[in-house]
Amino acid sequence: MNAVCPTPATWRALxxxxxxxxxxxxLAGHLDTCEPCRQLLEQLSGHGTTTFVxxxxxxxxxxxxxxxxxxxxxxxxxxxxxxxxxxxxxPYLQPSxxxxxxxxxxxxxxxxxxxxxxxxxxxxxxxxQLDRVVAVKVLAPHLAANIEFRERFLREARAAxxxxxxxxxxxxxxxxxxxxxxxxxxxxxxxxxxxxxDTHGRLGESEVIRVGRQLASAxxxxxxxxxxxxxxxxxxxxxxxxxxxxxxxxxxxxxSVNQTNTTDGHLLAGTPQFMSPEQAAxxxxxxxxxxxxxxxxxYSLAIGHPPFVADRMTELLAKVRKGIVEPIRRERSxxxxxxxxxxxxxxxxxxxxxxxxxxxxxxxxxxxxxxxxNLVVWTTAAAALLAVLVGIVWPDPHPNAGDANRPVGxxxxxxGTIASSLAEAVELATxxxxxxxxxxxxxxxQPLTVRGKPLRIRNAVGARPVLRCVSSDAPxxxxxxALTLEGLVLEHQxxxxxxxxxxxxxxxSLRLWHCxxxxxxxxxxxxxxxxxxxxxxxxPLVEIAYSELIPVERAVGLxxxxxTSDRRPVEPFAAEVRIMQSLMFGMETCEVENRTxxxxxxxxxxxxFINRLLLRLDDLAPANSVEVRIKDSVIEVDSxxxxxxxxxxxxxxxxNWSGDNNRYRVQQAFINLPxxxxxxxxxxxxxxxxxxxxxxxxxxxTGSRMMPAxxxxxxxxxxxxxxxxxxxxxxxxxxxADMPSPPEIVRMGPGKPYEDWRASPAYVIxxxxxxxxxxxxxxx
Amino acid sequence: xxxxxxxxxTLLLNLRDVENHAAWERFVDLYTPLIFQFCxxxxxxxxxxxxxxxxxxxxxAGAIQKFEYEPDRxxxxxxxxxxxxxxxxxxxxxxxxxxxAMGGTTMMQLIQEQPGSSEELDWDHEYRLRMxxxxxxxxxxxxxxxxxxxxxxxAVQNQPIGEVARALGLTEGAVYIARSRVIAKLRLAVEHAxxxxxxxxxxxx
Numbered sequence: 003m004n005a006v007c008p009t010p011a012t013w014r015a016l017x018x019x020x021x022x023x024x025x026x027x028x029l030a031g032h033l034d035t036c037e038p039c040r041q042l043l044e045q046l047s048g049h050g051t052t053t054f055v056x057x058x059x060x061x062x063x064x065x066x067x068x069x070x071x072x073x074x075x076x077x078x079x080x081x082x083x084x085x086x087x088x089x090x091x092x093p094y095l096q097p098s099x100x101x102x103x104x105x106x107x108x109x110x111x112x113x114x115x116x117x118x119x120x121x122x123x124x125x126x127x128x129x130x131q132l133d134r135v136v137a138v139k140v141l142a143p144h145l146a147a148n149i150e151f152r153e154r155f156l157r158e159a160r161a162a163x164x165x166x167x168x169x170x171x172x173x174x175x176x177x178x179x180x181x182x183x184x185x186x187x188x189x190x191x192x193x194x195x196x197x198x199x200d201t202h203g204r205l206g207e208s209e210v211i212r213v214g215r216q217l218a219s220a221x222x223x224x225x226x227x228x229x230x231x232x233x234x235x236x237x238x239x240x241x242x243x244x245x246x247x248x249x250x251x252x253x254x255x256x257x258s259v260n261q262t263n264t265t266d267g268h269l270l271a272g273t274p275q276f277m278s279p280e281q282a283a284x285x286x287x288x289x290x291x292x293x294x295x296x297x298x299x300x301y302s303l304a305i306g307h308p309p310f311v312a313d314r315m316t317e318l319l320a321k322v323r324k325g326i327v328e329p330i331r332r333e334r335s336x337x338x339x340x341x342x343x344x345x346x347x348x349x350x351x352x353x354x355x356x357x358x359x360x361x362x363x364x365x366x367x368x369x370x371x372x373x374x375x376n377l378v379v380w381t382t383a384a385a386a387l388l389a390v391l392v393g394i395v396w397p398d399p400h401p402n403a404g405d406a407n408r409p410v411g412x413x414x415x416x417x418g419t420i421a422s423s424l425a426e427a428v429e430l431a432t433x434x435x436x437x438x439x440x441x442x443x444x445x446x447x448q449p450l451t452v453r454g455k456p457l458r459i460r461n462a463v464g465a466r467p468v469l470r471c472v473s474s475d476a477p478x479x480x481x482x483x484a485l486t487l488e489g490l491v492l493e494h495q496x497x498x499x500x501x502x503x504x505x506x507x508x509x510x511s512l513r514l515w516h517c518x519x520x521x522x523x524x525x526x527x528x529x530x531x532x533x534x535x536x537x538x539x540x541x542p543l544v545e546i547a548y549s550e551l552i553p554v555e556r557a558v559g560l561x562x563x564x565x566t567s568d569r570r571p572v573e574p575f576a577a578e579v580r581i582m583q584s585l586m587f588g589m590e591t592c593e594v595e596n597r598t599x600x601x602x603x604x605x606x607x608x609x610x611f612i613n614r615l616l617l618r619l620d621d622l623a624p625a626n627s628v629e630v631r632i633k634d635s636v637i638e639v640d641s642x643x644x645x646x647x648x649x650x651x652x653x654x655x656x657x658n659w660s661g662d663n664n665r666y667r668v669q670q671a672f673i674n675l676p677x678x679x680x681x682x683x684x685x686x687x688x689x690x691x692x693x694x695x696x697x698x699x700x701x702x703x704t705g706s707r708m709m710p711a712x713x714x715x716x717x718x719x720x721x722x723x724x725x726x727x728x729x730x731x732x733x734x735x736x737x738x739a740d741m742p743s744p745p746e747i748v749r750m751g752p753g754k755p756y757e758d759w760r761a762s763p764a765y766v767i768x769x770x771x772x773x774x775x776x777x778x779x780x781x782x
Numbered sequence: 783x784x785x786x787x788x789x790x791x792t793l794l795l796n797l798r799d800v801e802n803h804a805a806w807e808r809f810v811d812l813y814t815p816l817i818f819q820f821c822x823x824x825x826x827x828x829x830x831x832x833x834x835x836x837x838x839x840x841x842x843a844g845a846i847q848k849f850e851y852e853p854d855r856x857x858x859x860x861x862x863x864x865x866x867x868x869x870x871x872x873x874x875x876x877x878x879x880x881x882x883a884m885g886g887t888t889m890m891q892l893i894q895e896q897p898g899s900s901e902e903l904d905w906d907h908e909y910r911l912r913m914x915x916x917x918x919x920x921x922x923x924x925x926x927x928x929x930x931x932x933x934x935x936x937a938v939q940n941q942p943i944g945e946v947a948r949a950l951g952l953t954e955g956a957v958y959i960a961r962s963r964v965i966a967k968l969r970l971a972v973e974h975a976x977x978x979x980x981x982x983x984x985x986x987x
Contacts, residue, residue: 049962054913057911066832068831069828652951
C-alpha cells in the first residue's frame, strides 16, 4: 500500500544510529501502515534470531554470595595470573649509599623486609631527611597493575592519613614508586597483639579492658570522621610498650582489597574470623561492623582463640554469617559480668544493637573505674571526644570554612544534648527538632536514613560547617519527613558510576536556605547518570533559596506519582519546585516526571543558571502537567528544555510557560522541534530567540531578551572547581549589568549576610513558617 | 582472515596476556554466572556450584595459554559447555564415592537420566539469557525511557504492539523503531565485548 518504501540501506542506517531523531518520525509514520517494512526491520535488527533469550531476570539467581565471592576471587590473583605472591622487591630497589641499607625505595633506605603477604611487602626503612625509622608498606605489582584498585588503595590510605590518634599507627605519607603505591608509616618495634597472644596466651581481664578502651577511643575518632576500619583483629593491632599501649593499623585498606579480591585466608585481606556477619555476607558495612570486630578481638584476647573456629573455610564462613558465638563466660567463667556483657553486646548479630564507639568507650571507662557514677563517666567521655575531634588536622582547606578551628559538635534544641556525630544527633532528635552544627570546616557524615522524623538542621551562629557525605553509594540524607537545611555547605564526593543524590526525600517537603551544594565527581562525565543533588519523590515542595549549587550535575529531580491533597502547597498544583535568589552551575536544573493528574509548578525568581539545560520533562505525562513561572533571571543554556526532537511536541503539550524580564543565552534552541517531512534538521520554527519562543502557543514571555552577542559562553564541561567559578564571575556580572532589574543574589551560602538575616525580625517569621508540619507558606 | 575474525582473535589473545586484567575480568563477569547457574540447575548447592565453576574457569584460563584458533568450525560456547560438563561429571564421580551428603544418589540418578540434548539446550538457553541481561545492563542508559519501555514491553513481556503503543503514547511505527533500535544495539554490545565468541572454535593444545 505504500508507494515508496525506504531502502534496506535506510533501515540499516536507522539501526546503526545514523538516522537523526527527527527523521525517525517519518520512518515511524511509514511503519504505522507498512507490514513488509515492519518485517524487514525486525529481520535486520536480528529480532527472532537466537542470539538472545528475551526474558525477565530472575533476581534471586544473582544474589548468590558464593557466586559473588567466586567472581571476585577469579578476578583476583588466582584467576588472572595464578601468581602474585612470589614477587621480589629487589628489582624495584635503587642502589643505596648507606652501608646498612639493601637499597632505596621511594627515597627511603630499606633496612630489611619485615613481612610479606598476598597484598604486598612491609619494609623497615630509614628516612634520611627526618632521620627516623619508618615502616613502608608496598603494594604488590599484580595488584598495582589494576589502575582502579591502585587508586582505591591510595584513596583509602590518604583518608586514613588524616586520622591522628594516640592509638592509631601514624601514616606519614603516601606515594608511588615505579608504579607501586606505598604507605610510609610509624615504625613500631613491638609485635602484633596476635603474635603476643601466640606466645603469651590469653590476657588478664584488666589488660583486656585497657586494650579495649584504647581501641574504642581510636574508633570514636575514626567513626566521627566516617572512617571505617573493616578489618579489626589482633594481627592489625601493634604493641608499643608491651600491653600498656596499642595502636590500630591498616585503616580501611582491607576495603580496597575486598573490592578486587577474595577474602580467603591466604590474602592479607583477612581471615573472616573477626568479621561481622554482614561483612561475611558481602553486604555493605557500616561503623557497627567495626564494633563487632572489636568485640571479636576482645573475645579472643580474653579466651586465647578467635570466636569462630572451623576446619574448613566454607564452614567458617557459615558460622561467621550466622554470627552466633558461645557466651564468653562459658569459656572463661571468672570474667566479670560487665566485660562479658559488653563483649556480648558488641558481638550482637544485629548491627543496631551494638551501640556506638562512644558508648563502648564510656562503658570501658566505667569498667576501669567501677565506683564512678554514670553521669560523670558520660561527661568525661564527651569532653574527651571533643578534644579528639579538635586534634584532627584537615588536609583539605575549604574556601567556605572559617579560620577559627572550633570544635565540631551537634546540639539539639529539644534537650541541649551534645552529640558527637550528625548520625547520633539525628537519632537522639525528637520529631520537629532543630539540630545545630557547631564547628568549622569539613565534617564527614555517614549516610543518614530518617523515618517519621521532620528535622531542621542549621549551622550554629558563626560556624562554617561543611558536611561531606562519605558514602559513594548512599545519599547524605534519605528521609520520608520534612527537612529544612540552613547555612550549611553540603557536598558529596562521587567515586562511583551510579551516583546517589545528596538528598533523597519522599512524600515530604524540603527547604534549602542559604546552603551551598557541591557534588564533585571523580567519574568521567559520560559515565554519570542521574547525579541529582535532590531526588524528590512525591515531595509537595522543594524550595531552594539564597543558595548556590556549584558545581552540580543535576539539581532537582522530581518524580510525582501520588501526592495526597492535604500536602499540596497551592491548589491546584500537586507540587512545587521553587528556586529563588540562587545560583546554579552545572548540567540540568530540574527534571520533572509528573504522573499525577494535577500540574506541577516550577517557580524561579531572581536566579542565575549556567547550565546545559534548565528543564527536562518526562514526555509521558498528561497534558499541561508542568507550569513554569520564571522572572528576573539569567538563563544561559544549550537549550532551555530538553527533549529529543521526536518528543518535543509531546513535551510542549505538557508545558505552560510564562516568563518575565529574563535574559537568555541559548546555544542551540529553546527546544528542538521535529522536522517536517523530508527536510533536514533543524525544523523551521525551531525557537532560537525570545520572539520565536514567545511565539509558541504554550509560551508567554514579557520583557525578556536575548543576551547581547559577543560575550563569551561559559563552558559547563570545564567548569568544575571553585577557581573556575571565580574566573567566570566577571562574565556573570556582565550579564547582570544588562538587566534593568537584575537578580540580587547577595545572600547566598553561610556567611555574614546569612548571619545578619538570622539576626533580623524576618527570621522569626521564617522560623514560624517552616515548622515541619508539611504546611507551606511563601518565604517572602 | 577477514577484518572481523582478526578482531576476535585479538580479543582471545588479550585473554592470553595475563597482564590484561580488563579482558579477563570481562570474561569472568560474562561466563562465571552462566556456569554457576547451569550447575545450580543441575542440582548442585551454591558452594559446590561455585567450586565447579571455579574449576571450569581455571581450566579455561590454563587452556587459553595454549589456545589455537580454528574459526568457523564450531563455537566457543560449545567448547565451554564441554569443559563444564566434564567438570560436572568429575564432581558427581567424586560425590558418588563419598557418603551422600544431600541425597546425592537420587540427585545423581536424576542428572544421569537427563538426555544430553536437553542439557545442551538448557546450556544454550542459559547462555543466551545471560548474554541478554549482560548487554541490557550496559545499553539501557543509552535510550530514553519510552524507547526502552517500548522494547521491554513488546520483546520481553510479549505485550501486543498496539497496546504498548497506546500505553506509551507512541504510534505503532515508533514502537517498531524503538524495539529494533534497542535490539540492534544489544547485538552490537555483545559483539563488541565478546568479539562474537560464537564463531570461534577454540582448541586446547
